[in-house]
Amino acid sequence: MAIVATTSRFSKIAWPTLAWVVALIFFFPIFYMVLTSFKTDADAVKPEFLFSFTPTLENYANMTENYDYWRFATNSVITSVLATLFALAVGVPCAYAMAFNPSRATKDVLMWMLSTKMLPAAAVLYPMTFLTKNVFGVFDTHFLVILVLCLINLPIVIWMLFTYFKDIPKDIIEAGKMDGLTTWGEVKEILIPLAWGGIVSTALLTFIFCWNEAYWTVRLTTIDAATLSKLIEGNRAPEGLFFGRLSAVSTAAVGPIIVLGWFCQKQLVSGLTFGAVK
Amino acid sequence: MSIKKTLLTTAVGFSLTAGAAAADGHTELTIAIVNNGHMINMQTVAEAYTEETGVQLNWVSLEEGVLREQVTSDTATGGGQYDIINIGMQEAPIWGAAGWIEPLELSDDYDVGDLLPAMANGLSADGTLYAAPFYGESSMVMYRKDLTDAAGVTIADNDSWDNVMAAAAAMHDPDNGVYGACLRGKPGWGDNMAFVTTMVNSFGGAWFDADMRPALDTEEWNAAINFYVELLGTYGPPGSEGNSFNEILALYNEGKCGLWIDATIAASFLEVDGVAYAQSPNAGNPVGANWLWAWAMAVPTGSPNSEAAHAFIEWATSKEYIQAVGNHPDFGWGSVPTGTRASTYEIAEFQAAAPFAAAEMAAIESAAPAATDLKPYVGVQFAAIPEFPEVGTAVAQEIAAALSGAKTVEEALEASQAAADAIMSEAGYY
Numbered sequence: 001m002a003i004v005a006t007t008s009r010f011s012k013i014a015w016p017t018l019a020w021v022v023a024l025i026f027f028f029p030i031f032y033m034v035l036t037s038f039k040t041d042a043d044a045v046k047p048e049f050l051f052s053f054t055p056t057l058e059n060y061a062n063m064t065e066n067y068d069y070w071r072f073a074t075n076s077v078i079t080s081v082l083a084t085l086f087a088l089a090v091g092v093p094c095a096y097a098m099a100f101n102p103s104r105a106t107k108d109v110l111m112w113m114l115s116t117k118m119l120p121a122a123a124v125l126y127p128m129t130f131l132t133k134n135v136f137g138v139f140d141t142h143f144l145v146i147l148v149l150c151l152i153n154l155p156i157v158i159w160m161l162f163t164y165f166k167d168i169p170k171d172i173i174e175a176g177k178m179d180g181l182t183t184w185g186e187v188k189e190i191l192i193p194l195a196w197g198g199i200v201s202t203a204l205l206t207f208i209f210c211w212n213e214a215y216w217t218v219r220l221t222t223i224d225a226a227t228l229s230k231l232i233e234g235n236r237a238p239e240g241l242f243f244g245r246l247s248a249v250s251t252a253a254v255g256p257i258i259v260l261g262w263f264c265q266k267q268l269v270s271g272l273t274f275g276a277v278k
Numbered sequence: 279m280s281i282k283k284t285l286l287t288t289a290v291g292f293s294l295t296a297g298a299a300a301a302d303g304h305t306e307l308t309i310a311i312v313n314n315g316h317m318i319n320m321q322t323v324a325e326a327y328t329e330e331t332g333v334q335l336n337w338v339s340l341e342e343g344v345l346r347e348q349v350t351s352d353t354a355t356g357g358g359q360y361d362i363i364n365i366g367m368q369e370a371p372i373w374g375a376a377g378w379i380e381p382l383e384l385s386d387d388y389d390v391g392d393l394l395p396a397m398a399n400g401l402s403a404d405g406t407l408y409a410a411p412f413y414g415e416s417s418m419v420m421y422r423k424d425l426t427d428a429a430g431v432t433i434a435d436n437d438s439w440d441n442v443m444a445a446a447a448a449m450h451d452p453d454n455g456v457y458g459a460c461l462r463g464k465p466g467w468g469d470n471m472a473f474v475t476t477m478v479n480s481f482g483g484a485w486f487d488a489d490m491r492p493a494l495d496t497e498e499w500n501a502a503i504n505f506y507v508e509l510l511g512t513y514g515p516p517g518s519e520g521n522s523f524n525e526i527l528a529l530y531n532e533g534k535c536g537l538w539i540d541a542t543i544a545a546s547f548l549e550v551d552g553v554a555y556a557q558s559p560n561a562g563n564p565v566g567a568n569w570l571w572a573w574a575m576a577v578p579t580g581s582p583n584s585e586a587a588h589a590f591i592e593w594a595t596s597k598e599y600i601q602a603v604g605n606h607p608d609f610g611w612g613s614v615p616t617g618t619r620a621s622t623y624e625i626a627e628f629q630a631a632a633p634f635a636a637a638e639m640a641a642i643e644s645a646a647p648a649a650t651d652l653k654p655y656v657g658v659q660f661a662a663i664p665e666f667p668e669v670g671t672a673v674a675q676e677i678a679a680a681l682s683g684a685k686t687v688e689e690a691l692e693a694s695q696a697a698a699d700a701i702m703s704e705a706g707y708y
């Protein structure tokens with residue numbers, strides 16, 4: 001009994017302590033980035049000002065006055081929200097069809113969709129630039145960024161929704177059919193209410209992926225549709241230590257997504273562990 | 279049907295937003311720049327240009343590597359994305375000869391003759407200037423005079439490498455956090471190889487022989503790289519294979535470096551007292567011992583606003599621009615872009631604000647980018663050929679491996695020679 005009690009007491013202290021240590025290690029870079037954003041560029045690289053310094057908002061003022069932060073942020077919101085909505089609009093019916101009316105090719109189609117994620121983006125940079133600029137004339141438009149973000153995230157969206165939909169007993173869907181529901185009625189009245197948690201998790205993750213995407217949003221935009229990824233990219237300097245202003249830009253870019261994740265962490269954890277043992 | 283309509287309307291709506299901004303009659307210039315101090319300052323100083331001319335300026339600031347990639351893909355697909363681009367000395371002559379950028383049309387008032395000859399030549403192809411230098415740099419020794427005085431050593435202009443090693447040894451005091459020599463070690467053709475190439479040049483080596491075959495298996499390369507590995511491995515800070523300009527700048531400003539050989543522009547960022555300057559050391563061959571680089575402005579072929587773009591470049595690289603920065607309340611004479619015009623170095627206010635001015639000017643003037651019997655290519659720390667970034671990057675990895683001890687110098691150079699030979703052979707040079 002004494003051994004059990006000791007072990008239990010140890011577990012109660014050790015595991016939470018370990019969890020806190022790991023969490024702090026992961027959180028430290030973000031904390032340090034936020035801290036640095038309130039230092040001048042000169043103070044940011046001096047070890048004596050690591051924690052003790054005179055805070056300044058000049059980096060944030062510079063970001064909004066000289067770097068047009070709000071234009072980049074607005075573009076990020078527009079493209080991420082619409083790309084997520086379009087991806088769901090395509091993904092829900094697609095996953096529904098594959099989950100409840102599978103064919104012999106369903107598994108292969110799912111694998112094929114996932115395999116498209118393995119294509120190195122750089123391999124299609126030139127054709128993408130040529131087609132979007134010279135053939136379709138949509139380079140540096142919101143439409144192009146939304147389309148690209150939607151398409152590159154579609155495989156993940158369909159896979160996640162497919163996994164959630166598979167957990168719903170097929171009998172319920174068939175019962176709806178017996179009661180005279182159309183296909184759209186089945187989706188609207190049965191599927192969406194039952195899989196609402198999964199759809200929200202998928203939407204949140206897709207939104208985060210869209211927000212953080214940097215390869216295409218940097219390369220397929222110039223001014224009009226440039227997102228926060230491009231703003232961060234432009235603040236990296238080969239000659240000169242501008243860590244204060246870079247930290248401010250990075251903080252302002254990841255801030256909204258961290259706040260969103262904070263409020264929706266329950267759904268996010270559920271989304272991130274999809275497919276795990278339930 | 280309604281869903282189709284909605285999607286189509288949305289698509290067309292977003293597509294049109296791009297063109298709407300420029301449709302109100304104003305001339306707009308889209309300018310791609312690298313993110314460094316002088317370029318950032320230009321965005322503020324150029325507000326006066328917009329006020330005066332009505333030309334709207336859209337700045338696209340990009341990291342150096344991404345800028346090259348994006349400008350290359352834009353140019354290769356017919357251009358039009360940018361009206362003005364920031365390019366370096368490696369690209370300007372190649373892109374000019376290929377017709378990717380337009381020859382510069384400059385008025386008589388511009389005073390082309392005032393441009394430093396090394397800069398003008400490095401940005402030209404077949405005698406035609408394709409890019410105007412915005413700021414230029416060479417390399418030199420920056421060292422702590424207090425430490426050399428305390429150790430009883432001196433570093434002279436164009437000193438021998440042996441003396442530089444002796445000075446580094448005398449200042450080396452790792453127990454108190456001071457390392458004798460801080461040099462670039464991070465792999466990259468513009469990182470460790472910029473410095474290493476100047477060192478090899480000073481030992482009498484070159485990247486290619488007269489037939490453009492790689493010459494990395496020569497005694498000169500072997501001697502230079504062995505010296506580099508010994509100097510930095512013995513008297514450099516730990517983890518030097520991860521250090522380039524920014525990392526060493528931070529170390530230097532923390533007082534952890536005795537001497538640093540790097541871009542002259544570093545001098546304007548140094549915040550420690552008692553810094554002294556000397557021309558780059560050499561091992562008997564001063565030609566190519568200090569590098570030459572410029573960030574310049576060019577007009578890509580296909581720019582829809584070519585005339586306005588040329589006019590802006592003329593203003594941004596003029597004597598008047600230097601005056602505008604020097605007299606600007608936010609900047610001053612310590613912030614003017616240097617290394618482009620001889621007249622800048624004659625300005626008394628600039629001389630007073632920049633103690634490194636004379637050393638920088640001497641370094642730039644002595645840089646020798648022209649092809650010689652020793653090296654059949656243009657460029658000091660690079661070869662102005664399209665294949666160089668690939669060759670330089672492959673060799674950079676090997677040199678970093680030698681520095682970290684993962685390979686011997688001989689193994690690294692053997693692998694470098696093989697990699698460079700494969701690239702040059704495939705490119706059809708021989």
